[in-house]
Every structure is written in C-alpha cells, then in structure tokens.
Amino acid sequence: MINKQVNSVAQAVANIHDGATVMIGGFGEAGSPIELIHALIDQGAKNLTVVNNNTGSGHVGLAALIENKRVSKMICSFPRTANSTVFPELYTKGEIELELVPQGTLAERIRAGGAGVPAFYTATSVGTPLAEGKEVRSIDGRDYVLEYGLKADFSLIKCLRADRYGNLVYNKTARNFAPIMAMAAETTIVQTKEFVNAGEIDPEVVVTPGIFVDQIVTVDSPLHESELVAAGEVYP
Amino acid sequence: MINKQVNSVAQAVANIHDGATVMIGGFGEAGSPIELIHALIDQGAKNLTVVNNNTGSGHVGLAALIENKRVSKMICSFPRTANSTVFPELYTKGEIELELVPQGTLAERIRAGGAGVPAFYTATSVGTPLAEGKEVRSIDGRDYVLEYGLKADFSLIKCLRADRYGNLVYNKTARNFAPIMAMAAETTIVQTKEFVNAGEIDPEVVVTPGIFVDQIVTVDSPLHESELVAAGEVYP
Amino acid sequence: MSEEQNFGWNREQMAERAAQDIPNGAYVNLGIGIPEKVVRYVPEGREVIYHTENGLLGMGDAPEPGMEDPELINAGKKNVTAIPGAAYFHHADSFSMIRGGHIDICVLGAMQVAENGDLANWSTGNPDAIPAVGGAMDLVAGVKTINVITQHVTNKGYPKLVEKCTFPLTGVGVVSRIYTDLAVIDVTPEGFKIVELAPGVDFDYVQERTGCKLIAA
Amino acid sequence: MSEEQNFGWNREQMAERAAQDIPNGAYVNLGIGIPEKVVRYVPEGREVIYHTENGLLGMGDAPEPGMEDPELINAGKKNVTAIPGAAYFHHADSFSMIRGGHIDICVLGAMQVAENGDLANWSTGNPDAIPAVGGAMDLVAGVKTINVITQHVTNKGYPKLVEKCTFPLTGVGVVSRIYTDLAVIDVTPEGFKIVELAPGVDFDYVQERTGCKLIAA
Numbered sequence: 042m043i044n045k046q047v048n049s050v051a052q053a054v055a056n057i058h059d060g061a062t063v064m065i066g067g068f069g070e071a072g073s074p075i076e077l078i079h080a081l082i083d084q085g086a087k088n089l090t091v092v093n094n095n096t097g098s099g100h101v102g103l104a105a106l107i108e109n110k111r112v113s114k115m116i117c118s119f120p121r122t123a124n125s126t127v128f129p130e131l132y133t134k135g136e137i138e139l140e141l142v143p144q145g146t147l148a149e150r151i152r153a154g155g156a157g158v159p160a161f162y163t164a165t166s167v168g169t170p171l172a173e174g175k176e177v178r179s180i181d182g183r184d185y186v187l188e189y190g191l192k193a194d195f196s197l198i199k200c201l202r203a204d205r206y207g208n209l210v211y212n213k214t215a216r217n218f219a220p221i222m223a224m225a226a227e228t229t230i231v232q233t234k235e236f237v238n239a240g241e242i243d244p245e246v247v248v249t250p251g252i253f254v255d256q257i258v259t260v261d262s263p264l265h266e267s268e269l270v271a272a273g274e275v276y277p
Numbered sequence: 278m279i280n281k282q283v284n285s286v287a288q289a290v291a292n293i294h295d296g297a298t299v300m301i302g303g304f305g306e307a308g309s310p311i312e313l314i315h316a317l318i319d320q321g322a323k324n325l326t327v328v329n330n331n332t333g334s335g336h337v338g339l340a341a342l343i344e345n346k347r348v349s350k351m352i353c354s355f356p357r358t359a360n361s362t363v364f365p366e367l368y369t370k371g372e373i374e375l376e377l378v379p380q381g382t383l384a385e386r387i388r389a390g391g392a393g394v395p396a397f398y399t400a401t402s403v404g405t406p407l408a409e410g411k412e413v414r415s416i417d418g419r420d421y422v423l424e425y426g427l428k429a430d431f432s433l434i435k436c437l438r439a440d441r442y443g444n445l446v447y448n449k450t451a452r453n454f455a456p457i458m459a460m461a462a463e464t465t466i467v468q469t470k471e472f473v474n475a476g477e478i479d480p481e482v483v484v485t486p487g488i489f490v491d492q493i494v495t496v497d498s499p500l501h502e503s504e505l506v507a508a509g510e511v512y513p
Numbered sequence: 514m515s516e517e518q519n520f521g522w523n524r525e526q527m528a529e530r531a532a533q534d535i536p537n538g539a540y541v542n543l544g545i546g547i548p549e550k551v552v553r554y555v556p557e558g559r560e561v562i563y564h565t566e567n568g569l570l571g572m573g574d575a576p577e578p579g580m581e582d583p584e585l586i587n588a589g590k591k592n593v594t595a596i597p598g599a600a601y602f603h604h605a606d607s608f609s610m611i612r613g614g615h616i617d618i619c620v621l622g623a624m625q626v627a628e629n630g631d632l633a634n635w636s637t638g639n640p641d642a643i644p645a646v647g648g649a650m651d652l653v654a655g656v657k658t659i660n661v662i663t664q665h666v667t668n669k670g671y672p673k674l675v676e677k678c679t680f681p682l683t684g685v686g687v688v689s690r691i692y693t694d695l696a697v698i699d700v701t702p703e704g705f706k707i708v709e710l711a712p713g714v715d716f717d718y719v720q721e722r723t724g725c726k727l728i729a730a
Numbered sequence: 731m732s733e734e735q736n737f738g739w740n741r742e743q744m745a746e747r748a749a750q751d752i753p754n755g756a757y758v759n760l761g762i763g764i765p766e767k768v769v770r771y772v773p774e775g776r777e778v779i780y781h782t783e784n785g786l787l788g789m790g791d792a793p794e795p796g797m798e799d800p801e802l803i804n805a806g807k808k809n810v811t812a813i814p815g816a817a818y819f820h821h822a823d824s825f826s827m828i829r830g831g832h833i834d835i836c837v838l839g840a841m842q843v844a845e846n847g848d849l850a851n852w853s854t855g856n857p858d859a860i861p862a863v864g865g866a867m868d869l870v871a872g873v874k875t876i877n878v879i880t881q882h883v884t885n886k887g888y889p890k891l892v893e894k895c896t897f898p899l900t901g902v903g904v905v906s907r908i909y910t911d912l913a914v915i916d917v918t919p920e921g922f923k924i925v926e927l928a929p930g931v932d933f934d935y936v937q938e939r940t941g942c943k944l945i946a947a
Contacts, residue, residue, distance in 0.1 A: 042777050068586075068590075068604075069586065069590040070583055070590075071584045071590075094604075118645070118647050119645045119646065119647040120644075120645055121643050122590070128643070129643045133643070139644070141644050143646050143651050144566065144608065144648035144651060145608030145612050145655070146650075146651065147604075148604035148605040148607070149392070149394070151604075155830050156822075156830045157400065157826065157828075157829030157830040157871075157872050158397050158398065159398050159416040159417065159419075160398045160421075161394050161398070162395050162397070163393070163394060163654070164612070164655065165651045165655070166650045166654070167685065168682055169650060169681060169682045169684065180425075189416075204815055205815070206788070206815045208815060210481065211481075211601075213481075213584045213585040213595070214565075214567050214584060214586055214587075216568050217567050217603065221605045224826060224830060224832075239814050239815030242815075244786075244812055244816040245447075245449075245482065246479075246481065247819075250787045251779070251815070252779070252781070252787055252827055252832050253832065265583055278560050279560045304807075305807040306807075307802075307807075308801070330821075354862070354864050355862045355863065355864040356860055358807070359807070364860070365860045369860070377862070379867040380783065380821075380868060381783075381825030381829050381868030384820075384822045384824070384825045385825060387821075388609075392605075392608075392609035392612060393611075394612070399829065399871070400829070400871040400872065401829060402867045403871065403902065404899055405867060405898060405899045406853075407863065440598055442562070442571070442598045447818075448801045450782075450786050450802055450818065451801035452785050452818055453784050453785050453820065454821045455820070456820040456822075457821060460609060460615075475597050475598030476598055480571070480598075480599040480600050480601050483600035483601070486570045486602060486610075487562070487598070487600070488616075501800055
C-alpha cells in the first residue's frame with residue numbers, strides 16, 4: 042500500500058543535504074511551513090539555496106534559517122518586508138547572495154521546472170536592469186527575455202488537508218507557491234493540518250495530485266509566524 | 278452587475294467571423310461542446326482554423342463542422358479516430374490543411390498562449406519529423422525544440438457548472454483542454470449544464486476563474502455525440 | 514472637508530478620480546499605497562473585480578475587526594476578504610492572468626514616469642539598498658492598461674514626471690495615464706498631455722513642477 | 731490454457747511479464763493495445779497508480795456494464811473508473827506530469843525499436859496515410875522509463891527490432907526494455923541484450939527474427 046505519511050517533522054527533513062536547493066512555500070506568513078523550517082534548522086543542513094518569495098520576518102521560520110547561517114543564497118522577488126531585518130543585515134555585509142527575480146517570472150520558472158520546460162520567453166523585465174545579460178528575442182514585433190526553468194532538490198510546503206497518496210488541498214491565499222513548488226522538486230515534503238482517508242478529498246477539487254508529493258507530516262496546530270514575531274520570539 | 282449569461286447558443290456564437298481561429302474543447306466526445314458547434318454551423322462562419330485534439334466522429338459536432346466545409350485548417354494531435362471519416366476524406370483530397378502537433382506540445386502551446394509566454398523549449402519531438410524546420414537548442418546537455426504559444430479568437434468549451442462571473446467547474450475527464458483554451462482565447466464561450474448563483478461554487482474549487490470567460494449559455498440536457506453517431510445522425 | 518481641498522487633490526481624491534476611469538466589469542489589480550484606496554471609490558452601479566497576485570480573484574474589503582484570517586491576505590500582506598464568486602489559485606495561474614493580458618487595469622505608485630511612458634517604481638538604484646521588485650515588472654509587462662497614482666513631485670520637491678527616468682526602469686513605455694495631486698495627465702505619442710487640472714491649479718503651476726514639456730488639455 | 735503457451739508468450743502473458751517489472755508505488759502510463767492489459771497483472775501486494783493523459787491520476791478498472799460515463803474515459807477513449815484518492819486535472823497539468831519527468835514508467839506499443847533505443851510507433855511514413863501522433867512523443871520524451879510490448883515480428887514476418895528504424899521516429903534513444911512474444915530484451919549501450927527467453931524459445935530462434943545482433947543473457 043502506498044502511504045507517504047511520516048511520523049515527525051524531524052523525519053520529514055532528515056535527508057536534506059548541505060548545498061541543497063530548497064523551495065519553501067508561502068507568501069509572507071501565509072502558507073509558510075514554519076514547523077518544517079524549524080525542523081530543518083534543528084537538522085543542521087547548511088550552504089542551502091532557498092527559493093521563496095520573501096526572506097522571512099522577525100527571528101523565526103525562514104528568517105531564523107537565514108539568521109542561523111544555513112542559507113548561502115536566496116532566490117526571491119521581494120527580500121524586504123515589514124519586520125524583516127535578518128536578510129538585509131547579512132546582505133549588506135555581503136554574507137548572503139541574492140538572485141532577484143520578478144514575482145511572476147519566479148512563479149513561471151518554478152512551474153516550468155516542474156513541467157519539463159527548460160526555458161521560455163517572457164516580456165517581464167525587458168528593458169530593465171533585471172534583463173541585463175539575458176538573451177532578448179523579438180517575436181511578432183515585441184521583445185522578450187529568455188528565462189530558465191527552476192528546479193529544487195527539496196520543496197517544503199504547507200497545506201490544509203492531505204491523504205496517503207499525497208493529494209493536497211490548501212486554504213485560501215496560503216496556496217500561493219506550494220502547488221508549483223511541489224511540481225518542481227525532486228522530493229516534496231508537506232506539512233498538513235489534516236490527514237484524511239483516501240477518497241475523502243473529491244477528485245474534482247484536488248489541487249496538488251499525489252504524484253508531486255513524497256512525504257507528509259501532520260502538524261495539526263501550526264504556529265502563527267506573525268504572533269511569534271509580535272512576541273519577539275527567536276528560534277531556536 | 279456583471280452577468281456573462283446569454284440566452285441562446287445562437288447568440289453565444291453570433292460574433293464568430295470568417296477566418297477566425299477557434300479552439301474547441303473536448304477529447305473525443307468528452308467535453309465536446311456539441312450544441313455550440315451546431316450553432317456555429319447554423320451561423321455560417323467559414324474558413325475557420327480549428328484547434329481540437331481530434332477531428333470529430335460521424336457526421337455531428339466537429340465532424341459536421343468540417344463536413345460542411347467551414348474549416349480550412351485543423352491544428353490537432355490525433356485526426357484519426359473510430360468513426361472518423363470526414364476529415365480523412367477531405368485531407369486525402371487536399372481540401373483541408375493539417376498542422377499535426379504532439380498532444381502535450383499542443384496543450385503546452387495553448388497554456389503558453391493564455392499565460393503570455395510567446396515561446397518555450399520542449400524535449401518532445403526532438404529528432405523526429407515533427408521537429409523538422411524548428412529551432413533546436415541544447416540546454417544543460419539535452420536538445421530541445423522551440424515551440425510557440427497558441428492563441429485563438431474564440432474558444433468554445435463545455436462545463437458542468439457556471440456562475441454569472443464565469444467561474445467554472447467541470448465533470449471528470451471532460452475537463453481536458455477546456456481550462457487552457459479558456460485562457461488562450463480573446464473571447465471564451467461556454468455551454469454549461471448548470472447555472473448557479475455567485476457564491477455557490479466554493480472559491481477553493483473553481484477550476485476556471487471568471488476572468489477567462491466571456492459568454493455563458495445553459496444547455497441543461499446536452500446531446501451525447503456517441504449516441505448520435507451510433508444512430509447515424511447527420512447535422513444539420 | 515479639509516482646507517487643502519481648495520487647491521489640488523489629496524490622496525483620497527486622487528484615488529477617487531482614478532476610480533472614475535474604471536468601467537463596469539473590469540478586472541483590476543491595485544498596487545500598494547494610494548492605489549489600494551481606489552477600491553473605496555468605485556462609482557455607484559459599477560461592479561469591478563479585484564485581483565491580487567498572491568492568488569485571489571474577487572478580493573473584497575478588509576475584514577471586520579476580529580475576523581482576520583492570516584491565510585487570506587493581499588499582495589501587500591494585509592488582511593482582506595473574498596466576495597461570493599471569488600476564486601483562489603496558485604501563483605503561476607495568478608501571474609498567467611497578469612502576463613497573459615487578462616487583467617484590464619492596474620493602478621500603481623511611481624517614483625518616476627517618463628514622457629514616453631517609461632515607469633520607475635521599484636528601485637532608486639542606490640547600491641546600498643536591498644533590491645526588491647515583487648510583481649511590479651510582471652504587472653507593467655502584462656496588464657492591458659497601466660495607470661499611475663503619485664504625488665506630482667517628491668518630498669524634496671523634485672519632479673516625478675520627467676523627460677527620461679534616472680531610476681532603474683520597471684517597464685518601457687507602459688504607462689497610459691497618471692493621477693497626481695495636481696492633474697490627470699495622459700501619456701501620448703507627443704508626450705504628457707493634461708486631461709484635467711485639480712481645483713485651483715493652473716497649467717503653468719503644473720508645468721513648473723514637471724520635468725518636461727506638458728501639452729495643454 | 732491454450733496450446734500455444736508451450737511456445738512463446740501470448741498477449742496476456744506479455745502483459746503479465748511486463749507487470750512484474752513495475753514496483754510498488756509506481757506512477758504508470760499505459761499505451762493503447764496490449765499495454766492496457768498490464769493493469770490486470772499487477773502482482774499481489776503492490777499498489778500502482780495509473781495516469782491517463784486526458785486528465786486522470788488514479789485510473790481504475792473498466793466500469794460495470796451500465797455504469798459507463800461518457801465523461802470518464804482513458805486516452806484510448808474507453809470507459810474507465812477512478813479509484814478513491816484519484817484526481818482530475820486539465821491537459822497542460824496532465825502533460826506536466828509526463829514532460830516534467832514525474833511518471834515513472836510508460837509501457838507502449840511499437841512498430842520498430844532500434845538497438846540504440848530509438849522508437850517508431852506513430853507513422854509508417856506512407857504519404858497517403860493520415861498522420862496522427864497523440865501523446866506518444868510527449869511520453870517518450872518525458873517519462874523516466876519507457877518499456878515496449880510488441881510482437882517480435884510484423885504480421886508479414888519482418889523484424890520489429892532493428893539496427894535502425896526505417897519508419898519515422900517517435901523518440902531518439904528512449905526505450906529501456908522490450909517485452910515480445912519471444913523474449914524480454916534490454917536496450918544496453920552495447921545493443922539489444924536478452925534478459926529472458928519465453929518458454930520453448932531459444933536464442934537462435936529469436937536472433938533469426940531480429941534485425942540486428944542480439945547479446946545473449
């Protein structure tokens with residue numbers, strides 16, 4: 042029988058190796074798999090390349106992973122957010138690398154990585170500093186830049202509900218990058234609020250089919266990043 | 278108030294012009310918007326380029342549109358199917374053009390057309406006759422062909438349930454090409470089995486958000502193509 | 514009503530003026546800042562659908578106090594609601610709406626707009642600043658009509674409407690119309706053209722505060 | 731049991747043999763024809779998930795008579811069912827699974843297989859024929875392991891395993907293993923290598939019916 046469930050967040054992240062590329066779901070707090078990130082801090086892998094839209098807040102979750110010097114490079118669209126001081130400080134000191142990618146190009150590159158599209162053209166960033174050094178091609182009279190698909194060794198994502206096959210549904214705007222990151226990683230690790238029997242998720246409403254999922258751990262009462270940040274919490 | 282409902286299939290297809298590119302949903306019978314196709318035959322537009330995975334069966338639906346000499350070119354992956362004689366006869370006589378596209382490339386080209394991606398690279402068809410004349414590029418040591426996004430003037434699709442905004446859900450494998458064709462057309466025309474109030478489709482389960490839909494007509498008891506074909510029906 | 518309304522438009526009035534140009538049935542994306550206020554001023558009788566790039570079509574008002582859901586936010590990471598008839602989707606689908614030309618109007622803030630429609634709104638080019646772009650470049654490349662709401666001049670009094678942007682560009686030739694505290698201005702093939710002057714403001718006053726030649730209404 | 735089972739494998743046995751090589755938990759796509767029969771022979775204790783490219787993961791058996799749904803079909807347009815835990819999706823998402831390398835095994839029919847793994851299974855190249863490709867080129871380009879089930883020779887007795895395909899290719903160097911009525915054969919860097927001979931069949935018998943040199947097991 043297929044059952045992708047594992048018993049703990051520690052077990053879920055156990056195989057993440059030094060130097061891995063790790064996609065982490067979430068747009069700000071919404072969809073951020075904070076328990077998986079904390080387990081990754083405990084696990085100790087370092088020299089990671091992390092793909093996320095932002096760089097975390099306060100001193101928990103992604104910001105804590107960065108603060109603990111586990112991340113050598115961020116690929117993201119918006120590294121400055123409210124309560125975000127960890128990344129800016131390291132970046133200013135030259136201690137972390139940044140690949141800045143327009144948000145839609147980031148999403149499309151991740152989707153392309155998962156869909157077997159090695160490269161595509163887009164109008165986004167044409168004529169701007171973010172297109173410098175990139176191939177530009179005119180198609181039907183408009184200029185486009187060539188962008189490459191993005192893959193990862195691991196994706197860490199959060200969902201609302203999962204079954205043993207790895208079928209997932211999400212909650213509201215916490216869906217954001219998770220479905221495409223699940224597609225783009227060699228190994229996709231999921232924290233779910235609810236774990237249900239196969240067949241309890243209507244096949245018509247599955248957002249991420251199980252084929253894109255490898256390991257599932259139930260975290261039924263996830264922490265709220267904004268509450269931790271407001272309370273001044275620091276992880277670990 | 279936004280309300281994309283129209284009163285009849287005739288009204289829905291009224292603006293389709295001679296020479297238009299028309300995407301038509303369906304994989305064989307499943308998802309084929311047969312009432313919209315028949316309305317298009319009645320409407321009289323000709324010299325159409327039609328995008329569909331197949332070329333229809335018997336003498337109804339898409340096969341009837343072709344048989345009535347309204348289609349000058351088919352873009353499809355599999356023009357030969359059981360009970361498909363109309364297209365093969367015209368093609369053999371040189372009276373209709375065919376652009377043969379691998380099924381996944383067809384789907385990806387339509388999705389690209391809808392997503393603002395003018396062109397992308399794919400491994401599909403490399404080294405085969407279908408790659409002849411196409412640009413090939415080596416990326417990370419593997420060869421890929423360049424394929425272009427595909428757009429349409431109109432898409433005709435079928436769904437299970439729709440609301441006034443054009444939010445759609447589908448039934449089982451009748452979903453197939455409809456969601457991406459809705460994205461790729463200037464004007465997307467939908468026949469729905471059920472029309473419901475705004476809010477009755479859970480925002481989490483919407484497959485096609487209303488932004489991709491222009492006109493909706495309710496056809497609550499659609500014809501079954503296979504039954505018409507079995508009965509030897511001919512349209513009109 | 515505040516005294517300053519006798520001269521120019523305040524932020525609320527700029528948003529209200531921009532809202533007047535959004536037709537019924539439009540799909541609209543609003544940038545962070547003054548553009549967010551546009552939602553409050555949609556004229557009676559029009560229904561407009563708001564898109565937020567983090568995965569929601571049919572964004573509604575801010576929630577009642579106590580009803581906030583940290584998993585229902587907008588692109589500015591503020592709590593929002595969803596209207597009946599809304600839809601959630603993932604980021605690639607969301608940006609397909611933007612990049613595929615499906616969003617009708619986007620209203621954005623600006624640091625500089627050039628008379629050819631070039632927009633700079635993401636970076637001062639200061640090498641010490643942390644660069645951040647978000648979805649701005651996707652929006653200006655993909656949305657059919659890009660309108661801008663901005664103060665006519667910077668805090669230090671420098672023109673924001675210029676002959677050529679000195680800040681790094683967000684997009685080339687993308688802006689259609691600009692709503693400032695002083696005027697509504699169209700980007701035309703001939704350059705900036707005044708559409709409407711704010712109360713108490715005359716052409717010369719606007720021209721003096723603009724970095725290139727204006728065309729009168 | 732039919733008499734012919736004493737010599738070679740029949741279609742059912744070829745499918746059964748192919749099924750033995752599919753591990754527990756695999757995501758599998760089956761081509762039209764003999765490959766479709768593989769689903770009946772998954773060994774006890776294994777769970778395999780079937781993908782059909784028209785938008786279903788978790789394809790089940792054929793429905794009971796009278797329970798057919800014309801909107802629940804497989805890629806061969808036959809009526810199927812969906813298992814509990816299935817998922818429906820659109821064509822671009824479905825081919826993302828294929829082209830993105832997420833399907834573990836695809837079992838296809840063949841017109842010719844060359845000793846370097848080239849596959850021809852979509853066209854005879856006859857200029858009078860209506861060309862049709864379907865999803866074959868996507869499957870061979872994207873699926874991790876491509877296995878083939880085919881009669882060892884054509885109806886007219888010509889070899890289907892050849893030095894070089896004469897029919898138009900579906901994919902270049904894509905086939906891993908071939909199940910014929912006579913043998914199981916791997917594509918190796920050195921050429922076709924016998925893995926297993928069918929009952930009553932010896933190496934020379936297979937070699938005589940093969941268009942290039944075979945390597946013994």
